[in-house]
Amino acid sequence: MISIFRKVIHSKVGAAIALVFVFLMALAFAGGDIANFGRQATGGADADLADVGGKPVTAAAVTQAAKSALERARANDPKATMKMLVLQGGLEEIEDELIDRTAQTVFGESHGVIAGDRLVDSEIARIPAFRGVDDQFSQEVFRQALQQRGISEKELRDDLRQGLISRQLLAPAAIGATMPADLTKRYAGMLDETRKGTAVALPSLLFLPKDKPSGQQLRAFYKAHSEAFIRPERRTIRYALITAAGLKNIPAPTDQEIRARYASNTTDYAPQHNRRLLQLIVPTKAAADAVVAEVSGGKSLEAAAKEKGLATAEIPLLNQQTYAAQSSADVARAVFATAQGKLAPVAKGPLGWHIVRVEQVQDTAGKTLDQVRGEIVTALTMEKRRKAFADLAARIEEQFDNGASLPEVAKVVGAQVQTTPPLTADGAVYLNPGQSAPAELKPVIATAFAMEQEKPQVAETQPAEVLALYDVTAIAASAPAPFEEIHQDVLQAWALETGSAGAKAAALKVQAALRAGKSLQQAVAAAGKPLPPPQSIAMARRQLTMALQEGKQLPPPVTLLFRMAKGTTKVQTADGKRGWFVVTLNDVTPGKADNAAVLEAAQKELSGQLGQAYAEALSTAIRKDVGVKKDPAALKALRQQLGGSLSAATE
Numbered sequence: 001m002i003s004i005f006r007k008v009i010h011s012k013v014g015a016a017i018a019l020v021f022v023f024l025m026a027l028a029f030a031g032g033d034i035a036n037f038g039r040q041a042t043g044g045a046d047a048d049l050a051d052v053g054g055k056p057v058t059a060a061a062v063t064q065a066a067k068s069a070l071e072r073a074r075a076n077d078p079k080a081t082m083k084m085l086v087l088q089g090g091l092e093e094i095e096d097e098l099i100d101r102t103a104q105t106v107f108g109e110s111h112g113v114i115a116g117d118r119l120v121d122s123e124i125a126r127i128p129a130f131r132g133v134d135d136q137f138s139q140e141v142f143r144q145a146l147q148q149r150g151i152s153e154k155e156l157r158d159d160l161r162q163g164l165i166s167r168q169l170l171a172p173a174a175i176g177a178t179m180p181a182d183l184t185k186r187y188a189g190m191l192d193e194t195r196k197g198t199a200v201a202l203p204s205l206l207f208l209p210k211d212k213p214s215g216q217q218l219r220a221f222y223k224a225h226s227e228a229f230i231r232p233e234r235r236t237i238r239y240a241l242i243t244a245a246g247l248k249n250i251p252a253p254t255d256q257e258i259r260a261r262y263a264s265n266t267t268d269y270a271p272q273h274n275r276r277l278l279q280l281i282v283p284t285k286a287a288a289d290a291v292v293a294e295v296s297g298g299k300s301l302e303a304a305a306k307e308k309g310l311a312t313a314e315i316p317l318l319n320q321q322t323y324a325a326q327s328s329a330d331v332a333r334a335v336f337a338t339a340q341g342k343l344a345p346v347a348k349g350p351l352g353w354h355i356v357r358v359e360q361v362q363d364t365a366g367k368t369l370d371q372v373r374g375e376i377v378t379a380l381t382m383e384k385r386r387k388a389f390a391d392l393a394a395r396i397e398e399q400f401d402n403g404a405s406l407p408e409v410a411k412v413v414g415a416q417v418q419t420t421p422p423l424t425a426d427g428a429v430y431l432n433p434g435q436s437a438p439a440e441l442k443p444v445i446a447t448a449f450a451m452e453q454e455k456p457q458v459a460e461t462q463p464a465e466v467l468a469l470y471d472v473t474a475i476a477a478s479a480p481a482p483f484e485e486i487h488q489d490v491l492q493a494w495a496l497e498t499g500s501a502g503a504k505a506a507a508l509k510v511q512a513a514l515r516a517g518k519s520l521q522q523a524v525a526a527a528g529k530p531l532p533p534p535q536s537i538a539m540a541r542r543q544l545t546m547a548l549q550e551g552k553q554l555p556p557p558v559t560l561l562f563r564m565a566k567g568t569t570k571v572q573t574a575d576g577k578r579g580w581f582v583v584t585l586n587d588v589t590p591g592k593a594d595n596a597a598v599l600e601a602a603q604k605e606l607s608g609q610l611g612q613a614y615a616e617a618l619s620t621a622i623r624k625d626v627g628v629k630k631d632p633a634a635l636k637a638l639r640q641q642l643g644g645s646l647s648a649a650t651e
Contacts, residue, residue: 237470456469
């Protein structure tokens with residue numbers, strides 16, 4: 001469980017710089033939901049947890065980030081709770097991330113590093129949740145999304161601005177880091193090494209206790225291991241759906257409206273000169289010139305960027321004016337004066353120096369009104385439908401604000417009220433594998449799991465297609481199941497725990513015998529049980545790395561083999577307390593490290609890690625320069641407020 005929270009909370013500082021608050025927020029928006037993001041922190045939200053160069057890190061900010069982290073954790077494990085996050089140190093990690101980010105903002109502002117409104121605008125335009133049905137940024141969708149999720153535009157813009165300042169400060173530290181060739185060769189040799197060993201398995205089933213525990217023993221075990229018997233939070237959602245087919249009296253576009261739209265978009269229908277680009281942005285002119293020199297020497301722009309731990313970005317077809325808004329007028333002029341397939345002269349934009357290759361030049365003839373009448377009618381029809389949905393949503397929201405219930409409003413608009421079975425946070429039906437919430441409701445599941453009971457809301461779950469009215473009618477809190485209901489489960493868990501303890505003790509005996517010089521056969525006999533035959537294991541480190549990158553599950557003895565010294569013996573538990581292993585590393589065959597491709601890959605990997613270390617060191621230095629004063633008492637109060645204790649819940 002703790003690894004789930006760490007994955008969604010902790011963000012390594014590197015060239016990409018995706019710090020925790022912006023990172024969590026952006027992913028939540030991309031998923032279509034930021035549940036109660038802005039103003040739902042409970043009591044104590046105004047407290048300051050830390051002073052960072054004169055700027056506060058508040059309990060509200062930490063609470064917001066914690067809620068977002070919990071929502072994402074629940075996507076992988078519906079049993080995840082705020083109590084678990086708190087007890088496993090999640091608030092401390094979030095506080096440290098926000099302190100780092102605030103320190104970088106304070107430092108950047110004091111040294112003239114800024115993120116202007118235009119740059120923030122471009123970041124907002126990239127968030128999928130703010131796009132309309134045409135996949136373009138929509139001011140109306142933007143307004144509705146912020147309103148629905150309880151966050152002001154200023155809060156969003158300030159948060160993005162701080163993240164962009166952090167990126168400008170830390171990204172340059174990671175660029176250009178190169179690991180020395182000698183160290184790279186040693187590392188590459190390690191990548192190609194092969195390891196061979198022997199594994200002895202000691203299944204827990206062989207060490208199960210003969211006698212059953214007393215009632216007192218079993219209750220004590222249940223209390224000590226209550227986290228293992230937690231049932232996820234369940235919520236019952238009442239809802240009513242309004243579809244586009246159910247909307248009435250949406251007028252068709254008039255000829256006057258069609259002509260007006262054509263006239264207002266003459267630039268779109270005029271002859272077009274667009275270009276598709278491949279772009280790389282680096283922080284300094286010297287770095288840009290170095291890349292251009294490599295490309296001039298025959299290397300591709302992609303390869304030159306990759307060697308430095310950077311990535312090029314593909315810019316789809318666009319005109320000069322649009323590209324100038326994304327970069328700068330100087331960059332756009334240089335790019336649109338360059339022939340297809342060539343690198344444009346290096347020019348400076350808001351984020352750094354642009355190295356751009358013109359991939360495609362497209363000239364399009366103009367279009368008459370008759371040629372585009374159909375697409376204008378389609379666009380106007382969709383806009384009228386979107387407006388009808390937005391107006392209806394506003395009226396419904398006003399009725400909810402005035403105290404109307406969901407059934408009352410549904411009756412007025414002619415929508416049928418339905419109720420889901422109890423759902424978990426991932427949208428699954430509780431205790432019914434394979435069943436889940438209706439597809440139209442899935443975009444609001446996370447919001448429903450952050451709402452108060454019988455406080456209805458309205459949301460477009462499919463833009464301009466489906467409007468959902470929904471509330472929560474029943475909440476079953478996440479807590480350990482009552483002992484009486486899971487007596488048999490507790491008994492099985494006790495037996496497995498006890499058997500695992502016996503298997504561990506036997507594994508330690510086998511290990512001791514091997515270390516004392518006994519033969520493998522003699523050592524296995526020391527376990528006192530008929531164990532499965534010892535197994536030979538072997539793997540190259542490169543195979544291990546590829547398997548892990550592909551997400552494959554490897555037997556614990558195999559991964560342990562690569563964390564041992566030759567001739568040593570270690571013990572390791574099996575997954576789910578199913579047993580223990582005794583592993584001996586018999587032989588290590590070093591790699592040759594004479595393959596140019598292997599050396600190149602190793603140097604890239606190590607240089608990337610070195611660059612990240614530089615960025616992390618800079619982040620630490622900035623934090624010290626700015627000065628940080630924490631308030632442990634305020635954090636403790638927030639912990640108690642959000643977390644409580646699992647033992648208290650059990651009792």
